[in-house]
Structures are given as C-alpha cells and as structure tokens.
Amino acid sequence: QKEVEQNSGPLSVPEGAIASLNCTYSDRVSQSFFWYRQYSGKSPELIMSIYSNGDKEDGRFTAQLNKASQYVSLLIRDSQPSDSATYLCAAPRGSASKIIFGSGTRLSIRP
Amino acid sequence: DADVTQTPRNRITKTGKRIMLECSQTKGHDRMYWYRQDPGLGLRLIYYSFDVKDINKGEISDGYSVSRQAQAKFSLSLESAIPNQTALYFCATSDWDRGETGELFFGEGSRLTVL
Numbered sequence: 001q002k003e004v005e006q007n008s009g010p011l012s013v014p015e016g017a018i019a020s021l022n023c024t025y026s027d028r029v030s031q032s033f034f035w036y037r038q039y040s041g042k043s044p045e046l047i048m049s050i051y052s053n054g055d056k057e058d059g060r061f062t063a064q065l066n067k068a069s070q071y072v073s074l075l076i077r078d079s080q081p082s083d084s085a086t087y088l089c090a091a092p093r094g095s096a097s098k099i100i101f102g103s104g105t106r107l108s109i110r111p
Numbered sequence: 112d113a114d115v116t117q118t119p120r121n122r123i124t125k126t127g128k129r130i131m132l133e134c135s136q137t138k139g140h141d142r143m144y145w146y147r148q149d150p151g152l153g154l155r156l157i158y159y160s161f162d163v164k165d166i167n168k169g170e171i172s173d174g175y176s177v178s179r180q181a182q183a184k185f186s187l188s189l190e191s192a193i194p195n196q197t198a199l200y201f202c203a204t205s206d207w208d209r210g211e212t213g214e215l216f217f218g219e220g221s222r223l224t225v226l
Contacts, residue, residue: 008151034214043201043217044154088153090215098169099144099205099215103153 003027006089006102013109019076021105023089026070033065033072036088038104044088048074079109114138117202117218125226130189132221134202142205143185144215145169145177147198154201160185192225199223 036044050063089102146154156169158177203215
C-alpha cells in the first residue's frame, strides 16, 4: 500500500459545482496533512493544511480530516476554471517528519 | 528574487555524465528537500536535510547523492546519469510548525533530460 494514495483522475467538474478530492494515508502517526495545488509547468503551492479531525474552511476550500478512517479530503465550492490544476495530498511520515506526497489528482473545470 | 532558487532550470545531458543541481534559499529555514516529479507519480522524495549535519535518504535515493554546504544551500548530484533519471526536480524548504514539518516552499524546478 502506498503511504499516501489519491485517485489520479482526471476529474471533470462543471463550473460552479463542488469538486471533491480524496486522499488516504497509511501512517497512523501522521498528525498534519496538506493540500497543494500545482498548475501545469509550475511548482506546487500550499492551499490548505489541517491538523485536527473535522472540517477546516478557507474561502471556497474546505479540508476534511478523519483520522480513524485515515482519510483526508478537499472540497472546492463554486468551482472556477482557474481551479483547473493538479491537487497533491501530502503527509509527514512518522517521527522523521519527511513529507510524502500522493500521486496527485488532475482536476478540470469545464465552462 | 525567488526565496528558493534552483540552477540550472533546464539541462540536457548524456548517459554516464555527472550532473549537479543546486538549490539556495533565503527563507532561513533549516529543512531542505529534493523531490523528483514524473507524470502520474506525484512528487517522490529523494533526500532531505534537517540541518547541515543531518542528511537522510528519502523514498528513491539510489543513484543520487546530496551535499548540504550551508544552511542555505543543498545540492543534488547524479554521479552517472541514466535515461530514467529524466524528470522534473524540485527543491523545497520548510520550517517547524506544531512540532512537525510545516508548509513546503518550492523552487521553480529543474528539468533534466538524460539522453
């Protein structure tokens, strides 16, 4: 089992709809989780971090964490064409705190 | 100027050549990382360093070596490049946050092609 797993997509969502991105992780020790967005040809940038069970909202973005199920998700409300990108889930690996990434989900927002 | 600078940005080389990718940062972070990105595989950790005297292997360190010359500089070397090392390489830095590694700040990437 990969340490951090994501569906590769592509995920196609109509403009204005909710995009839902999912990630599972294998290391129960992990305490913090990150969502990065990467536009084609660019470097990743952090859009959300979450440390506690439950939801964390930031504008149109909501991260959801369920440590019992080892599951973290990202919801994007009112999806815009500018949200079209690859979304990478990341988590620290054990006590060494090296950051491990999933393979990324490519999201396409269609007008 | 960028906070995390990678050189070169693009490099084409031949099998068997030695290649060095350099990374420097002005963020004052202790933690530095090298990742490679291949289509459909996300970012895979090659090496990471928590300070000048602490260097650790990541997920895919075979065929690579690193040097942490100073807090601000972290170089990645391919001693004898092979075609399957063709990839986009990212350097990143981070600080501590809540007792763990916080946000990663990435350089713009170095695209390496090995013929």
